[in-house]
Amino acid sequence: xxxxxxxxxxxxxxxxxxxxxxxxxxxxxxxxxxxxxxxxxxxxxxxxxxxxxxxxxxxxxxxxxxxxxxxxxxxxxxxxxxxxxxxxxxxxxxxxxxxxxxxxxxxxxxxxxxxxxxxxxxxxxxxxxxxxxxxxxxxxxxxxxxxxxxxxxxxxxxxxxxxxxxxxxxxxxxxxxxxxxxxxxxxxxxxxxxxxxxxxxxxxxxxxxxxxxxxxxxxxxxxxxxxxxxxxxxxxxxxxxxxxxxxxxxxxxxxxxxxxxxxxxxxxxxxxxxxxxxxxxxxxxxxxxxxxxxxxxxxxxxxxxxxxxxxxxxxxxxxxxxxxxxxxxxxx
Amino acid sequence: xxxxxxxxxxxxxxxxxxxxxxxxxxxxxxxxxxxxxxxxxxxxxxxxxxxxxxxxxxxxxxxxxxxxxxxxxxxxxxxxxxxxxxxxxxxxxxxxxxxxxxxxxxxxxxxxxxxxxxxxxxxxxxxxxxxxxxxxxxxxxxxxxxxxxxxxxxxxxxxxxxxxxxxxxxxxxxxxxxxxxxxxxxxxxxxxxxxxxxxxxxxxxxxxxxxxxxxxxxxxxxxxxxxxxxxxxxxxxxxxxxxxxxxxxxxxxx
Amino acid sequence: xxxxxxxxxxxxxxxxxxxxxxxxxxxxxxxxxxxxxxxxxxxxxxxxxxxxxxxxxxxxxxxxxxxxxxxxxxxxxxxxxxxxxxxxxxxxxxxxxxxxxxxxxxxxxxxxxxxxxxxxxx
Numbered sequence: 001x002x003x004x005x006x007x008x009x010x011x012x013x014x015x016x017x018x019x020x021x022x023x024x025x026x027x028x029x030x031x032x033x034x035x036x037x038x039x040x041x042x043x044x045x046x047x048x049x050x051x052x053x054x055x056x057x058x059x060x061x062x063x064x065x066x067x068x069x070x071x072x073x074x075x076x077x078x079x080x081x082x083x084x085x086x087x088x089x090x091x092x093x094x095x096x097x098x099x100x101x102x103x104x105x106x107x108x109x110x111x112x113x114x115x116x117x118x119x120x121x122x123x124x125x126x127x128x129x130x131x132x133x134x135x136x137x138x139x140x141x142x143x144x145x146x147x148x149x150x151x152x153x154x155x156x157x158x159x160x161x162x163x164x165x166x167x168x169x170x171x172x173x174x175x176x177x178x179x180x181x182x183x184x185x186x187x188x189x190x191x192x193x194x195x196x197x198x199x200x201x202x203x204x205x206x207x208x209x210x211x212x213x214x215x216x217x218x219x220x221x222x223x224x225x226x227x228x229x230x231x232x233x234x235x236x237x238x239x240x241x242x243x244x245x246x247x248x249x250x251x252x253x254x255x256x257x258x259x260x261x262x263x264x265x266x267x268x269x270x271x272x273x274x275x276x277x278x279x280x281x282x283x284x285x286x287x288x289x290x291x292x293x294x295x296x297x298x299x300x301x302x303x304x305x306x307x308x309x310x311x312x313x314x315x316x317x318x319x320x321x322x323x324x325x326x327x328x329x330x331x332x
Numbered sequence: 333x334x335x336x337x338x339x340x341x342x343x344x345x346x347x348x349x350x351x352x353x354x355x356x357x358x359x360x361x362x363x364x365x366x367x368x369x370x371x372x373x374x375x376x377x378x379x380x381x382x383x384x385x386x387x388x389x390x391x392x393x394x395x396x397x398x399x400x401x402x403x404x405x406x407x408x409x410x411x412x413x414x415x416x417x418x419x420x421x422x423x424x425x426x427x428x429x430x431x432x433x434x435x436x437x438x439x440x441x442x443x444x445x446x447x448x449x450x451x452x453x454x455x456x457x458x459x460x461x462x463x464x465x466x467x468x469x470x471x472x473x474x475x476x477x478x479x480x481x482x483x484x485x486x487x488x489x490x491x492x493x494x495x496x497x498x499x500x501x502x503x504x505x506x507x508x509x510x511x512x513x514x515x516x517x518x519x520x521x522x523x524x525x526x527x528x529x530x531x532x533x534x535x536x537x538x539x540x541x542x543x544x545x546x547x548x549x550x551x552x553x554x555x556x557x558x559x560x561x562x563x564x565x566x567x568x569x570x571x572x573x574x575x576x577x578x579x580x581x582x583x584x585x586x
Numbered sequence: 587x588x589x590x591x592x593x594x595x596x597x598x599x600x601x602x603x604x605x606x607x608x609x610x611x612x613x614x615x616x617x618x619x620x621x622x623x624x625x626x627x628x629x630x631x632x633x634x635x636x637x638x639x640x641x642x643x644x645x646x647x648x649x650x651x652x653x654x655x656x657x658x659x660x661x662x663x664x665x666x667x668x669x670x671x672x673x674x675x676x677x678x679x680x681x682x683x684x685x686x687x688x689x690x691x692x693x694x695x696x697x698x699x700x701x702x703x704x705x706x707x708x
Contacts, residue, residue, distance in 0.1 A: 044675045070362035075593035077358055081578035081586035082401040083385045087378055090358045094374040098652055101367040105636050108618070114638065115610045122608050135592050139577045139586075171635075178656070189586075197584050301591055304601045305363070307608040313365025316425055317614045319479055319486035320640035328668035330618050330636040359595050366615060368637050368648035375651045421598065471647050478644065573594050 035236055040166035043109040043332065054237050055165055056110050057126075063103035064121045064128035068302050070096040072136040073145055081139065088185045092146065095178050102171040105330045109167045113329075122307055130288065131214045133296030140193055140200075140207035146186025148211065148253060152218045154179050155249045164236035167332060187256075194260040201262075208257070209265045216283040219246040225285075250278040335518060336395050338511035339451060342520065343395075345413040345559050346442070347387035349504065351404060352567070353418035353435055354380030355574060357428065365425055372471060376432070379464045383439075386460070390453045405578040409568045415558040417500035419567045429479070430493035433472035434501035434535065440465045441530040442521070450519040473538050480542035487543070494544055502528070502554035619645035620670060621653050622663040631663050642666075 027046050034041070041047055070093045077093060080086040104114045120126035131149055136142055154176060161172035193204040220242040223229075232238040240248075251271075257264060268281045291299070357377035364370030388404060391397035417435065422428050443465060446458040480490045507524040508515075516523040532549060539546050557563070578586060589601050602608070615638045622631035634653050639645035645664040654662065673680070688694030 042675065044672075046675075067362075067367075071593070074362045074595065075591075076577075077361060078355065078573050078594060079576045082405065083381065085586060087381055087385075090361055090374060090378050090381075093361050094371055094378075097362060097364075097367055097370045097374070101371065101637075101652060102635060104367070105618075113612060114615045115612050118610050118615075122610075137592060174635075192585060196586075197581060199581065200584060300604050301589070301596070304589075304604060304606075305591075305596055305599070307606060308599050308601050309363040309365075310608055310610055311602065312363070312424065314610075314614070315485065315489070316365040316369075316479070317616070318611075319482035320616065320644075321611075321613055322617070322640060323613055325617055326668045327613065327617055328666075328670075331620060331667050331670050331672065332633065359598075363595075366638065368639060368652060371655075372648055372651040375655055467647075467650065474643050474647055478640070 032234070035164045035234075039164075040169065041164050042166045043329075048235075050231075051235055051237065052110055054232060054235075055168065056107055056112050058237060059103055059107040059110075059168055060112070060117045060120070060126055061128060063100045063107060063117065064126060065132065066096045066100035066103060067121075068128045068132045068306065070100075071302055071305055072132055072134070072298070073142055075136045076139055076142045079139070080142075085189060088189075089142065092182050092185065095182065099171075099175045099178070102174060103168075106165075106167040106171045108329045109332065111329065118310065122303065122310065124294070124303065127292065128302075129218070130291050130296070131218050132302060133291050133299045134211070134214050135298050137210070138203055138207060140203040141211065143186055143189040143193055143204065144207045144211045146182060147190040148186075148215055148257075149218070150179055150182040150186055151253050152215060152249050154183060155245050155252070156219070159239040159245065162236070163239055167330075170332075191260065194262060205262055208262060212265050213283050213287070216246070216280065217285075217288045219243075219249070221285055221288070222282070247278050250280070254278070335511070335514045338508075338514045338518075339520065340391060340395055340397065341413070341508050341511045342515055343387050343391050345415075345508075347384045347391070348412050348414035349418050349435070350380045350387070350439075351384035352412075352414045352570065353431070354378070354382075354384060355570065356418065356420075356422055357432065359422055360425075360428065373432075376436075376464075376468050376471065379461075379468070383457075383461055386457055390457070394453055401578070402582065405575040406582055407571075409563060409571055410561045412563065412567060412571070413559050413561065414563070414567065415500070415503045415506065416555045416564050417497065417503060419558070419564045419570065420500070421566055424489075426479070426489040426493040427496065429472070429475050430490065430497050431501070432468075433476050433538075434497055435504070436465065436468040436472050437534045437538075438501065438504045438527070438531050440469055441527050441534060445522050445527060445530075448519075449521055454520070476538055476544075477542045480544050490542065491544055494539070495547065498547055498549075499552045500555045502549070502552060503556050503558065505531070506554065506556040506559045508559060616640045618667040619649070619664040620667050621645075621649040622665075623653055623657070623659055624661040624663075625658050627660055631661070636667060637664070639664075 028048055031041070031045075031047060031051075041051075073089065073096075074093050077086075077089055080089045104117060107117060108114055117126065121128065136145060157172050157176050157179065161169050161176060163169055190204065193200040223241045223243045229238060229241065233241075250269075254264065254269065254271075266281050268279060271278050290296070294300075354377045357373060357380065360370065361374040361377065362370065364373055384404070385400055388397070388400035391403070392400055397403060417431060420427075420431075443458040443461055446454040447462075449455055449458070476490065479486045481487070505524040505528040512523060515521055521527075536546060589597050589599065591597050617639065618636050619639055619642070620636045621634050623634040624631045637645050637648040637652055639648050642664055646662060649662050649664055653659070
């Protein structure tokens with residue numbers, strides 16, 4: 001589901017940019033021309049060190065977000081009401097794991113093993129989308145996540161699918177196809193509550209109120225404060241600015257919430273008829289960074305659960321390990 | 333068909349087993365030992381819940397039973413007829429895999445027998461699930477054989493898992509004292525005793541290839557009771573959890 | 587034993603301490619197999635991605651659910667990624683078409699011209 005729109009910076013990002021100066025200028029020029037012509041870059045191609053690192057970082061964070069994203073919704077797997085909802089939710093959480101699988105494979109083509117990526121996630125070195133550090137308190141939360149967070153992810157992923165790295169684009173194509181099911185089942189469950197009993201309506205309104213800020217955070221800080229975007233845009237690693245994507249999301253989905261008579265907890269939220277753009281109160285960005293750095297309500301639980309899962313599965317993996325075998329990264 | 337009460341009894345115990353085990357196995361979704369297996373195991377959990385749904389629908393549409401959602405999510409623990417095997421918590425992956433292997437082999441011989449059932453909806457359903465079950469047993473057999481042949485720790489785990497589940501799995505084949513003779517006479521299915529034998533013939537070759545020791549079946553005491561409404565301590569909390577949202581308002585649409 | 591999670595599944599797990607260091611060993615996720623998907627009989631098998639698996643049989647078992655649980659599929663192939671042989675990207679120039687090799691193309695043969703010439707000569 002969830003490509004967090006915001007790529008978390010690595011602490012040693014500056015050092016990487018220095019390394020990049022060692023890239024050969026002719027090759028760099030040919031590489032950049034290729035991208036400008038709209039060609040895809042494939043695993044065996046020459047690429048700048050910085051391009052490779054940024055892509056690994058981006059795809060890996062996207063993959064972690066899928067795997068961790070399976071947890072808040074997984075919260076309701078055993079309690080989903082009725083057969084259809086129960087099966088749809090299991091299938092959806094299963095898809096998140098499937099997306100993680102596709103994305104780790106795409107990142108592996110760049111030379112970092114799945115094991116190394118998992119380790120960086122478990123140690124906190126590599127981040128995942130901040131939105132999953134919030135709890136899914138009621139069944140209505142599942143519908144809000146399934147509808148709106150998947151919608152936000154689609155905005156981001158459709159943009160990234162037009163990027164320059166072949167394996168990532170191919171993975172995203174398949175992911176976007178499955179996301180359309182997620183969005184539809186989320187929207188369906190959301191409408192069911194919104195059009196339901198007064199108690200069901202209260203439940204979904206309450207969930208919206210709690211999730212609105214994390215959703216506004218989803219696309220990352222405003223463009224004016226975002227760093228190192230220009231080169232990534234030129235290389236088609238980042239395909240749209242944070243504000244652009246946020247605006248696109250608001251344009252498509254705020255009307256779908258309002259048409260159900262539900263409200264959003266921001267009195268300044270409106271579309272400016274003159275500019276055609278959405279206006280909103282700035283969400284609390286201090287909170288955003290506090291949560292990224294471990295201060296969110298669920299950061300600790302998410303990692304403890306992932307560690308449990310890795311530890312539980314270890315004997316199974318180790319039993320069938322074959323250290324003598326020739327290993328290779330995925331070819332495409 | 334002549335005897336609705338007997339048919340209902342058979343359908344309910346089959347469906348309850350599938351629902352409860354599907355529910356248990358779905359707890360692994362997102363937490364499996366490796367991503368690929370997580371996905372495969374989750375699909376099979378969905379299939380099981382899907383089979384339960386299909387059976388409750390037969391109950392509802394052909395035999396005048398309640399709506400499947402209400403029947404599954406509101407019914408009292410006493411009215412459930414699941415076997416003890418499916419009720420137990422997941423434990424570690426060895427236990428979950430062994431239960432999956434023993435149960436799905438049992439499910440396979442049962443549905444195979446229903447291809448010739450005198451009850452038409454059983455014929456239809458058994459055709460529908462045939463391919464799914466083929467995959468389930470392919471998956472289960474592959475895992476049991478590989479892990480049993482993968483070194484001491486792994487072998488010991490699988491043998492222990494087998495020892496701990498075999499009597500419970502034999503309990504799947506608990507016949508109804510009241511209805512069994514009717515179901516056999518009416519050619520609805522060949523009966524639990526016959527299925528129990530067919531099941532042993534299925535699991536035995538896999539266990540041999542796995543070098544696992546199947547306990548002497550004549551000495552084990554199958555764990556019965558579930559079909560009569562006597563359950564483990566684990567079923568009640570499971571049902572409470574499963575129905576938590578649905579029971580906030582059983583008249584509402586979710 | 588509660589972990590104070592909102593997730594009843596999680597509350598049943600014996601989670602480790604918050605700061606616990608867990609490391610996955612290199613190779614623990616096994617080997618990589620490429621997956622080829624055939625969507626109908628008679629069609630080519632097309633590459634769709636890969637799975638991590640300890641052996642070809644489990645690779646096939648995994649590929650079935652990861653790559654064919656939605657899309658129409660009648661068969662799958664798996665092959666170890668390490669066994670795939672491909673050209674280097676730098677060798678792309680080998681594939682450049684030599685425009686002079688017209689004898690390989692239909693357009694290299696001017697049949698109509700010859701027929702017309704023959705007819706005119708009558």
